Amino acid sequence: MVDEIRSKAKELLTDGTVECVIGYERATDGVTARPLFAYTAEEIDRFIMDNTCVHNLARYLLDRKGKPTAVVVKPCDSRTINLLVQENQIERDKVFAIGVTCPGVVEAHWGEASDEAQPRCVTCSLEVPAVYDYLVTMPGERQTRTGFPDLERMETMSPEERREFWERQFERCIRCHACRQVCPGCYCPICFVDQLDPTWVGIRNAPPENQVWHLIRAFHLAGRCIECGECQRVCPVGIPLMLLNQKLAAEVEGMFDFRPGLDAETLPPFAVFKKEELEAER
Numbered sequence: 001m002v003d004e005i006r007s008k009a010k011e012l013l014t015d016g017t018v019e020c021v022i023g024y025e026r027a028t029d030g031v032t033a034r035p036l037f038a039y040t041a042e043e044i045d046r047f048i049m050d051n052t053c054v055h056n057l058a059r060y061l062l063d064r065k066g067k068p069t070a071v072v073v074k075p076c077d078s079r080t081i082n083l084l085v086q087e088n089q090i091e092r093d094k095v096f097a098i099g100v101t102c103p104g105v106v107e108a109h110w111g112e113a114s115d116e117a118q119p120r121c122v123t124c125s126l127e128v129p130a131v132y133d134y135l136v137t138m139p140g141e142r143q144t145r146t147g148f149p150d151l152e153r154m155e156t157m158s159p160e161e162r163r164e165f166w167e168r169q170f171e172r173c174i175r176c177h178a179c180r181q182v183c184p185g186c187y188c189p190i191c192f193v194d195q196l197d198p199t200w201v202g203i204r205n206a207p208p209e210n211q212v213w214h215l216i217r218a219f220h221l222a223g224r225c226i227e228c229g230e231c232q233r234v235c236p237v238g239i240p241l242m243l244l245n246q247k248l249a250a251e252v253e254g255m256f257d258f259r260p261g262l263d264a265e266t267l268p269p270f271a272v273f274k275k276e277e278l279e280a281e282r
């Protein structure tokens with residue numbers, strides 16, 4: 001299967017379709033995977049594809065705007081391409097998506113890879129990428145899907161219990177902003193959290209500021225989060241950010257029958273004004 005990815009990637013470089021192919025290579029720990037930007041056939045020979053390939057590589061398309069680029073995408077990552085095309089951040093004809101079907105990826109940390117599925121895979125609803133130009137089938141039995149058990153548990157809690165839960169989580173945040181850096185939907189040149197004039201949220205790492213940071217970021221991603229799970233994966237203190245993201249995704253889907261990134265044509269609800277919505281409010 002990896003031979004198929006390498007062969008397609010080499011073909012794209014050789015015939016000049018793209019200048020660069022973004023895939024995965026084995027990290028120097030010999031266990032986990034890391035992104036590889038390949039510009040030559042020799043570099044493409046280092047590509048791998050297995051259940052340690054966790055990164056959402058489509059996020060790097062933001063760093064290659066206007067440059068013909070191929071990228072290896074799992075189904076969850078593929079939604080990034082539709083999101084970024086729709087938001088005019090990348091041009092579809094400059095991107096070649098090498099899609100892979102996906103049985104799931106595992107929790108992998110420096111020097112070790114477990115058998116445990118990543119939380120995003122437990123709730124994943126896509127088996128095939130939402131968008132691709134070439135499709136490769138990844139072997140392996142698809143992991144069992146269990147719905148959204150954590151989210152359902154949250155729904156049974158009272159508002160006070162939920163507030164307490166999130167206060168405890170946000171208190172642990174060290175404001176490293178890794179969740180923002182890895183997110184394909186967080187590409188503002190200056191994030192609200194870094195702005196000083198006006199100041200939206202103080203720089204202090206303390207409960208009130210942390211809450212504002214998290215709640216504003218979650219709302220900025222409402223109707224835009226493509227549920228790649230990268231923010232939660234990279235959080236160094238293990239804050240369950242996907243609980244927030246999935247709650248907002250469920251609300252948006254319930255209200256507007258919309259899930260971002262499934263195609264590049266359906267207009268997102270917060271980008272359109274419908275007169276009927278105003279009339280329904282009256």
Ligand code: SF4
Pocket residue numbers: 074075076077102103104105118120121122124125126
């Ligand atoms: S969320 Fe779905 S597509 Fe993404 S890695 Fe997990 S199983 Fe694969």
Ligand code: SF4
Pocket residue numbers: 179182183184185186221224225226227228229230231232245
């Ligand atoms: S908020 Fe998290 S899950 Fe959603 S798109 Fe950004 S990184 Fe992916």
Ligand code: SF4
Pocket residue numbers: 172173174175176177178179180231234235236237238239241
């Ligand atoms: S990655 Fe985790 S610790 Fe860092 S800012 Fe985000 S939530 Fe806070």
